[in-house]
Structure formats: C-alpha cells, structure tokens
Amino acid sequence: MIRITGGEARGRSIRVYKGGKVRPTTDKVRQAMFNILEHRFDLEFTHSRALDLYAGSGSLGAEYLSRGGVRLTSVESERRTISTLKDNLSLIKEAVSPREVDYQVISQRVERYLKQPPSETFHIIFADPPYSERLALKLLELLERGWVNEESVVIIEHEKRDLFTPGPQWVLADRRPYGETLLSFITRSPVQK
Numbered sequence: 524m525i526r527i528t529g530g531e532a533r534g535r536s537i538r539v540y541k542g543g544k545v546r547p548t549t550d551k552v553r554q555a556m557f558n559i560l561e562h563r564f565d566l567e568f569t570h571s572r573a574l575d576l577y578a579g580s581g582s583l584g585a586e587y588l589s590r591g592g593v594r595l596t597s598v599e600s601e602r603r604t605i606s607t608l609k610d611n612l613s614l615i616k617e618a619v620s621p622r623e624v625d626y627q628v629i630s631q632r633v634e635r636y637l638k639q640p641p642s643e644t645f646h647i648i649f650a651d652p653p654y655s656e657r658l659a660l661k662l663l664e665l666l667e668r669g670w671v672n673e674e675s676v677v678i679i680e681h682e683k684r685d686l687f688t689p690g691p692q693w694v695l696a697d698r699r700p701y702g703e704t705l706l707s708f709i710t711r712s713p714v715q716k
Contacts, residue, residue: 530589637665
C-alpha cells in the first residue's frame with residue numbers, strides 16, 4: 524500500500540498490484556515532485572490536463588487528482604495492473620466528490636499511443652518508464668508530435684546513472700536525485716528550430 528501525500532485525499536491508501544512489473548513512485552518522491560511542480564513551476568492543477576505514461580497502479584495520477592487536478596489520461600499496457608489502476612482512480616474520484624474529475628485509462632503500449640495524432644495537448648506529463656529500457660529520449664521525440672504546448676512540463680523518473688540530455692527543442696529545467704532515482708523536469712525550448 525502507498526498513501527496519497529497531499530490534497531483532498533491525503534492519507535488515503537491505494538493498492539499496488541503485486542506480481543507485475545510495477546515499481547510505484549515512493550511517497551517521498553511523489554511529494555517532492557508535486558511540491559516542485561507547484562512552487563518551482565507555479566502550476567495550478569485545477570486548470571490543467573495531465574497525461575500519466577506507464578501509469579502502473581496510478582499513484583501519480585491519483586496524487587494529481589487529489590491535489591485539484593480535473594482531467595487525467597493514464598496509459599498502461601500491463602493488463603493485470605489495469606484493474607488496480609482503475610480501482611485506485613475510482614477511489615480518489617469518490618474521495619474528492621462532489622468536485623468533478625474526468626479521467627480515462629488507456630490500455631495500450633505507451634509508444635503506440637504516442638504515435639497517434641493527439642486530440643489535445645497536456646500541461647503535465649508524468650513518465651515512469653521501465654528503468655532498464657532507457658526510454659527518455661524516445662519519449663521526448665514522440666511527445667514532440669503535438670502532445671505538448673509551450674507551458675507543458677514533462678517529468679521523467681529514471682535511474683541516476685541514466686543521465687540523458689534532451690535535444691534542442693527541450694530545456695532541462697530541473698533535475699533532482701532521490702536515492703537511485705532521478706526526477707528530470709523538462710520544458711519546451713522557447714526558440715523552436
């Protein structure tokens with residue numbers, strides 16, 4: 524079990540599917556991530572759309588909804604995890620009621636999903652891909668296809684030894700270590716080439 528660290532559902536437990544490839548973001552790292560988004564990037568979750576890639580059991584999406592988020596799309600391909608993800612988001616939706624939240628769960632590989640033409644851009648994109656696959660640069664390349672706007676913040680959780688450098692279309696706005704994990708906060712470059 525992990526707990527929501529802030530917002531209306533603070534202290535609420537959500538389940539983690541055991542036996543799958545899920546590696547949920549720890550409470551400490553999640554709390555730090557959201558504090559950085561609120562204070563460093565001045566994000567107001569109540570006026571944002573979030574995309575949670577490699578959503579797993581949904582801890583990042585659940586935290587976003589608890590803290591005032593209203594529109595969430597979660598993408599996860601591991602079928603055994605998806606029912607836990609849906610249950611967790613449903614619990615958070617109940618906890619923040621009567622505030623309206625809109626979320627959807629997409630059962631698909633992230634890379635395939637991002638190759639489709641997007642119907643909208645997202646303000647916040649959480650990405651917690653399998654560490655061993657080192658997908659950060661590939662994800663950024665796919666996100667350039669219309670998934671982000673000039674205000675978007677992409678947060679990639681990755682191994683400390685995977686020190687990637689984003690291309691010229693991106694700015695590495697912040698990077699924070701938490702044990703063996705790094706959080707990289709990436710924004711669009713003000714000058715697009």
